[in-house]
Amino acid sequence: xxxxxxxxxxxxxxxxxxxxxxxxxxxxxxxxxxxxxxxxxxxxxxxxxxxxxxxxxxxxxxxxxxxxxxxxxxxxxxxxxxxxxxxxxxxxxxxxxxxxxxxxxxxxxxxxx
Amino acid sequence: xxxxxxxxxxxxxxxxxxxxxxxxxxxxxxxxxxxxxxxxxxxxxxxxxxxxxxxxxxxxxxxxxxxxxxxxxxxxxxxxxxxxxxxxxxxxxxxxxxxxxxxxxxxxxxx
Numbered sequence: 001x002x003x004x005x006x007x008x009x010x011x012x013x014x015x016x017x018x019x020x021x022x023x024x025x026x027x028x029x030x031x032x033x034x035x036x037x038x039x040x041x042x043x044x045x046x047x048x049x050x051x052x053x054x055x056x057x058x059x060x061x062x063x064x065x066x067x068x069x070x071x072x073x074x075x076x077x078x079x080x081x082x083x084x085x086x087x088x089x090x091x092x093x094x095x096x097x098x099x100x101x102x103x104x105x106x107x108x109x110x111x112x113x
Numbered sequence: 114x115x116x117x118x119x120x121x122x123x124x125x126x127x128x129x130x131x132x133x134x135x136x137x138x139x140x141x142x143x144x145x146x147x148x149x150x151x152x153x154x155x156x157x158x159x160x161x162x163x164x165x166x167x168x169x170x171x172x173x174x175x176x177x178x179x180x181x182x183x184x185x186x187x188x189x190x191x192x193x194x195x196x197x198x199x200x201x202x203x204x205x206x207x208x209x210x211x212x213x214x215x216x217x218x219x220x221x222x223x224x
Contacts, residue, residue, distance in 0.1 A: 004155075033211070042216055043156065043201065048209035056209030091155065098210055101147060101161040106154040 002026045004105035006092050012111045013082055021077045021108045023092030032075045033093040033102065034067065036060070043091070049075065082112045115140040119202050119215035127223050130192050134218045136202030137184040144210055146178055146185050149201040151217065156201055159187070192222045 005024040013019050025032050034046040047057040049067055064080045075094075079086055089107040116139045126132055138146070145163045149156035160169045162178035162185060169176050173192075178185045189196055199219050203212040 031210075035212070043203075043212075043214040045211040045213070048211055050209075056207060056211055058211075089154075095210075101158045102205075102210075102212060103158060104149075104155040 004092055004094055004103055006090075006105035006108050008108060009106065010109045010111070012113065015084060015112055016081050019079050019082055019110065021079075021090050021092075021110070023075045023077070023105055024073050025075055025092065025094035026096070026103060027073070029094035029096050029103075031095045031098060031100075032067075032069070033095075034077045035091045035093060035104075036088040037091065037107075038085075038088045046077075046090075079110075082110075084112050086110060087112045115204060115206055115213040117202055117204050117213055117215035119200075119218050121218060122216065123219040123221070125221045125223065126192055128193055130222075131188065131190045132192060132220060134187040134189075134200050134202075134220070135184065136186070136215055138202075138204050139183065140204045140206045140213070142206045143180070144205040144207075147203045147205060147212065148176055148185075148187050149203065151199040151201055152197075159200075189220075192220075194222050194224055196220060197222045 007022045032049040037043045045058050047061045048055045066078045091107045092105045093102045095102045118137050120135045147161050148159040160176045165180040173190045176187045199217040201217045202215045
């Protein structure tokens with residue numbers, strides 16, 4: 001069964017550094033999302049992306065965050081200047097149509113030291 | 114602000130038991146309710162419910178939605194140790210269909 005693929009599985013970075021989290025959504029999916037889960041807390045919506053633009057973003061998704069679909073297969077989340085509180089599991093997700101269920105990748109655990 | 118409340122927060126049962134997990138919600142622009150199973154990493158999709166009163170079933174798992182009372186239940190019959198996981202309820206809302214998650218129910222099934 002096709003799945004959402006995320007790399008790396010774990011990334012450690014120093015405060016103030018830029019990180020790029022990578023995702024390959026399921027191939028015929030058109031809607032892409034990023035969520036995050038801080039340890040011990042709920043899964044939280046960050047941003048949705050459709051037709052090469054952001055369709056919705058949460059309050060968490062401030063100016064230090066950006067998303068890009070640089071080619072036909074990859075979907076990336078960039079954090080420009082990481083802070084300690086950005087440490088979390090970041091999940092990429094995709095769906096085929098607006099009415100389809102959302103499918104999640106295995107996540108990237110980001111640790112900011 | 115959309116809100117999803119799950120209960121109980123944790124549950125310990127023995128193999129063979131039947132469990133019922135609860136999810137209540139408040140949302141301004143409801144589209145659907147989804148259940149996910151989260152073991153170590155990715156939430157794995159279980160059910161998507163959009164209409165009241167129609168039970169969805171997959172093997173030993175089933176779920177139903179009540180849009181009037183704003184809740185859903187997830188039933189697991191004849192539990193197995195492999196059912197041990199966090200079960201997440203999420204509400205899909207808004208034009209971008211973003212999900213608002215509950216805190217989850219940690220289910221532990223003992224042999």
